[in-house]
Amino acid sequence: MIEQQSNLDSQAVFQQLWGWTNELRDKLEARFSIHPDPSSKDLQSYSALTGQAHGSLNTFSGPEIDWLVHSWLRDPQSGFSNMHLTVWLGSHIRVPHLAIAFGTMPQLFWFIDYVPRTDLFTDLESLDRYYEPMNQTYLNFLNDSRFQQFISKTLYMRQAQSHTSLCYNSPVTEETLATVHTVAHEFIDRWLTWIDRAEPVPADERAALTERDLNVRRQVAERDPANKFAERLFGEEFTNKLVRSLWGGDRILKSGS
Template identity: 35%
Template sequence: MSEDTVRHLADVLDSRPPVNNVEVFQYLLGVRECAWEMVHSSLNLREDLKCSDIRDIPDLQGSIVGNIHTYTGERIDWIVRSWIGRPETGFTNIHLTCWVNNEIDVPHLGFALGTAPDVFCYVDFLPRYDPPASFDHLNAYLEPMNEIWIELRRNPRYKTFNPVHLYTRGVLSPIAICGLLPFADFKAVVEPVMLKYVEQWVKLVKQARPIPPAERLALKRRDEIVRRTIVEKDPANVLADRMLGVPMRERLVRILYAGERE
């Protein structure tokens, strides 16, 4: 990519010829697993088996085109570790989304990788409160990553993916990394930063102190609204519709926002 992208991901994919991205996909899956190991080895988690019947996700023809695992645990409300796609033709989408519970006010962790066919990359600390009105929250949790974010944005090899969808763009925090760039550039300049974000997020969760019980219900309600709206209104759902069909995509969306759980 020669410049920043301001297009729907589906339109970017449709404008490019099919590309065999199997090797890149396997590499990106390894990066996600590295992030997962940081989370899994540091936090007390258990797998939620409600969606175990579609752990391997079938397409409309019955071929396996994805995998999904969900978890919950101490201080953690919901984690989704998943992928869908057809790497042999270019499109893949890999996730590790971590939603903390309402006992602490640490930001949630959003982490995604994929190919379209260039590398899509996203990592963010999703604030739990209105950012302009929550200086202490941002200063405590996001400010430590600000210089890392600025350094990456100044690197000419990093190319930003700007979501066309207003709500999606509105959810991004001031330190969100959201890019679409060649694999070599991702590997050189973005991958190390994404893993630094995960490492820092794990530390924040481990060090978090409980918030007063009186504040927890409002936090829970806000989290549930944001989590559900993000996945239900995602413009990239059209790509899942093509591959899986609408009923399966609708079920996966429910799982993503924890609408199906034990």
């Protein structure tokens, strides 16, 4: 997709989208206690081997959050940018994880989802509680001609999304930006109310939930087809380090600390 685009200056849109992730992170920090993980300290600012591509990756954890990633990557030459705010909860509750991504290709790209933590084919309670409220929003975007649904060609990436995930490309306009900004805040506000009302997971079920969460997080990071693009910019060794940081492979703080 990136190679098919003409080079456009996406700096202003990038700054706006990055500002949104900071707004959302402020809401998280108002609710949770989180601490930077030292393993990503040297990734707070990094640059490509050649060219102008650069980025920043910061990771955190806390008593209620197992792993939080707040990151961006930008290549001014192609107009590509990508940023993430992903929150993987601890095993004390079974509320879905939160995944938010914005970017420019150089058109607007965005992805927002509640990452399932159970088998929704059989766990109908979670399906009705966490995903049925999103169904109408999902259908509304399907019928909105301003937004083109992005469907990954990678089987696992489609498998990792819920059936109400919002993943779209759209032209960069004041209207599309305002719509995405509003829905992102609605998503996180709804998610925070779920956390406040969540029942605790029985102690004897938490280890299995922790193992499942880590496996999902690792597979999503390692199977992302965009990793090949990162390798071209930063080399295989450094890209592997970035990927490990996304799932916590080098983490220093223990889960729940």
